[in-house]
Amino acid sequence: MAPTAIHKVTLEPKLTKTSKADNTNDETGQSIRLAARSGTFTNQTSGAAPTYVQANLIAIPARYASDFRLLCKRNPVPCPLLAESSDVGNWNALKSQVPGVTGEQIASNVDLRKDFPRYMVYEDGKLVKSQCLQVETEWTEDHVGFLIGCSFSFESALADAGLTPAHMAHGTNVPMYRTSLPLCPAGVFKNATYVVSMRLYRKEDVERVRDITRPYVATHGEPIDWGWDSVSRLGIEDITKPEFGDSPVLPNGSALSQMADSMAGDIVPVFWGCGVTPQEAVRQATLQGTVLGHAPGHMIVLDLRDWDIVPEGSP
Amino acid sequence: MAPTAIHKVTLEPKLTKTSKADNTNDETGQSIRLAARSGTFTNQTSGAAPTYVQANLIAIPARYASDFRLLCKRNPVPCPLLAESSDVGNWNALKSQVPGVTGEQIASNVDLRKDFPRYMVYEDGKLVKSQCLQVETEWTEDHVGFLIGCSFSFESALADAGLTPAHMAHGTNVPMYRTSLPLCPAGVFKNATYVVSMRLYRKEDVERVRDITRPYVATHGEPIDWGWDSVSRLGIEDITKPEFGDSPVLPNGSALSQMADSMAGDIVPVFWGCGVTPQEAVRQATLQGTVLGHAPGHMIVLDLRDWDIVPEGSP
Numbered sequence: 001m002a003p004t005a006i007h008k009v010t011l012e013p014k015l016t017k018t019s020k021a022d023n024t025n026d027e028t029g030q031s032i033r034l035a036a037r038s039g040t041f042t043n044q045t046s047g048a049a050p051t052y053v054q055a056n057l058i059a060i061p062a063r064y065a066s067d068f069r070l071l072c073k074r075n076p077v078p079c080p081l082l083a084e085s086s087d088v089g090n091w092n093a094l095k096s097q098v099p100g101v102t103g104e105q106i107a108s109n110v111d112l113r114k115d116f117p118r119y120m121v122y123e124d125g126k127l128v129k130s131q132c133l134q135v136e137t138e139w140t141e142d143h144v145g146f147l148i149g150c151s152f153s154f155e156s157a158l159a160d161a162g163l164t165p166a167h168m169a170h171g172t173n174v175p176m177y178r179t180s181l182p183l184c185p186a187g188v189f190k191n192a193t194y195v196v197s198m199r200l201y202r203k204e205d206v207e208r209v210r211d212i213t214r215p216y217v218a219t220h221g222e223p224i225d226w227g228w229d230s231v232s233r234l235g236i237e238d239i240t241k242p243e244f245g246d247s248p249v250l251p252n253g254s255a256l257s258q259m260a261d262s263m264a265g266d267i268v269p270v271f272w273g274c275g276v277t278p279q280e281a282v283r284q285a286t287l288q289g290t291v292l293g294h295a296p297g298h299m300i301v302l303d304l305r306d307w308d309i310v311p312e313g314s315p
Numbered sequence: 316m317a318p319t320a321i322h323k324v325t326l327e328p329k330l331t332k333t334s335k336a337d338n339t340n341d342e343t344g345q346s347i348r349l350a351a352r353s354g355t356f357t358n359q360t361s362g363a364a365p366t367y368v369q370a371n372l373i374a375i376p377a378r379y380a381s382d383f384r385l386l387c388k389r390n391p392v393p394c395p396l397l398a399e400s401s402d403v404g405n406w407n408a409l410k411s412q413v414p415g416v417t418g419e420q421i422a423s424n425v426d427l428r429k430d431f432p433r434y435m436v437y438e439d440g441k442l443v444k445s446q447c448l449q450v451e452t453e454w455t456e457d458h459v460g461f462l463i464g465c466s467f468s469f470e471s472a473l474a475d476a477g478l479t480p481a482h483m484a485h486g487t488n489v490p491m492y493r494t495s496l497p498l499c500p501a502g503v504f505k506n507a508t509y510v511v512s513m514r515l516y517r518k519e520d521v522e523r524v525r526d527i528t529r530p531y532v533a534t535h536g537e538p539i540d541w542g543w544d545s546v547s548r549l550g551i552e553d554i555t556k557p558e559f560g561d562s563p564v565l566p567n568g569s570a571l572s573q574m575a576d577s578m579a580g581d582i583v584p585v586f587w588g589c590g591v592t593p594q595e596a597v598r599q600a601t602l603q604g605t606v607l608g609h610a611p612g613h614m615i616v617l618d619l620r621d622w623d624i625v626p627e628g629s630p
Contacts, residue, residue, distance in 0.1 A: 070529070070532070070536075073391065073532060074391065074392050074532075074536065076388065076389065076391065077389050077499045181497070182496070182539075182540070182548075184392045184536075184539050184588070185537065185538075185539065185540075186529075186537065187525075187529065187537075210502075214385070214501075214502065217385070217388060217389075221385075221389065221499075222500065222501065222502075223500075224497075224499050224500065225497070225500075233497075273499070
């Protein structure tokens with residue numbers, strides 16, 4: 001998958017509640033949604049509308065919905081549930097799963113069938129369509145859409161601290177990997193394993209990176225593992241070849257595969273739970289019927305802001 | 316560790332809200348707590364006061380409390396947080412973490428220092444006292460006690476369905492094992508791994524066992540893994556030698572180690588998240604200061620009933 005990002009990435013000033021000032025390109029959640037809906041925005045969304053919370057999609061037949069909610073409850077790190085369809089079949093109103101926030105506040109003026117830049121379609125557990133721009137014809141009255149928090153949400157905070165993820169600085173998609181780390185099963189969702197996103201950091205910065213991302217509990221929170229040993233611990237075969245997103249780049253923009261061995265003591269991979277996990281769980285459960293997901297990295301951008309989901313007083 | 320249980324285990328009639336009828340031996344949460352407090356009840360608690368919810372203890376210095384809460388939030392299956400000290404240092408009033416239930420309803424007339432039949436004491440991450448009857452002298456004004464759900468809570472429901480766990484039927488403690496399955500880290504709690512409890516079941520009964528325990532989300536819920544392959548998947552070295560509790564017994568009461576190979580196709584191990592996990596997480600984090608836990612299998616029995624934590628309409 002080639003890098004597709006074209007929008008300019010800027011280092012944002014310190015995160016505050018002064019709204020417009022922290023978003024130099026005037027993008028909002030709604031502006032990105034409307035652009036995706038009309039088919040004019042088709043890119044990955046890392047760095048899009050900074051401080052607006054982003055989310056992953058999984059839409060499944062209603063008979064699997066309660067098992068899926070339980071899967072999220074038992075595995076909140078890879079599957080932090082933000083919202084779901086207000087009713088079975090509904091694609092334009094949300095029911096919030098975030099305490100103290102309404103579905104309307106998460107996103108008003110929403111169309112779950114079109115507001116993601118790109119989609120994936122599964123039939124009976126098999127991928128049948130990839131990277132399509134909308135799923136209007138595939139969505140049925142029996143679908144329940146779920147929005148899962150996305151790690152792009154804490155990238156602004158990392159950038160604020162001078163820890164801009166390399167993929168963000170260079171306009172590529174974050175690398176994402178299948179792992180052998182099992183989810184806690186829930187009903188039909190058995191044998192599922194974590195998908196993780198990865199960002200490279202200097203070893204000495206890992207504790208700061210943990211501290212900064214820790215409060216983002218609704219969007220995967222702190223890393224699940226880090227260091228070169230974690231690659232085999234997670235069952236990742238080749239870190240230069242992610243299953244989703246783009247190949248990892250170093251801070252200077254060159255490919256990770258080009259890294260001199262001498263740097264491996266200094267720079268280490270850091271892994272977070274990833275919202276592609278539910279899509280993999282659905283694939284692994286070979287659900288019958290039509291399942292809709294976003295294309296990895298191509299998120300819906302919500303009206304919700306970072307500070308709506310991070311408790312006051314967090315770093 | 317030799318079996319210590321002496322109280323009679325009876326198969327209870329179908330779980331209903333008619334209170335006394337379902338507890339033929341007239342034990343209540345409070346009667347067990349008072350007996351433990353006075354030092355007259357010192358046994359493991361599997362089968363004690365059926366339908367009264369049981370809980371694990373971990374009491375830690377206050378500076379680690381917020382990281383511990385986050386550990387529970389990120390790992391709700393092994394660490395389902397039911398309640399904590401109402402204030403730092405408090406051992407006789409609880410703050411509830413169960414929606415719709417007050418601390419007073421979880422347990423009134425409570426003494427976290429004495430109401431568990433047996434305790435463990437750690438200093439700077441090292442076990443210094445084992446199986447002691449109370450921890451009055453070790454508890455300080457700086458301790459925060461946490462109560463974690465216990466899988467004994469769904470054993471009544473299994474018994475109701477004719478699926479009495481063999482250890483319960485034969486009056487022994489449930490076998491518990493350390494595993495290599497990592498928890499999601501949280502602050503100081505890094506490199507921690509699951510502890511699991513195990514019950515043997517016929518392969519054909521596993522889906523029913525999953526269904527029955529699924530609603531008990533506050534007390535570990537459905538199993539995390541099952542089948543003979545799961546033993547190596549979980550990194551358990553010898554299933555006949557649990558690290559905590561008693562050696563596993565077969566339905567006929569003989570040791571698992573005596574099982575004929577011909578039975579292995581029919582009878583399989585089923586593993587649940589276990590509330591000893593937080594105690595192991597504390598040990599693995601080598602927290603500084605004094606940490607107090609219950610002795611595995613020796614739970615506090617609460618005023619809360621099974622139906623207070625299982626949603627209406629569950630199987």
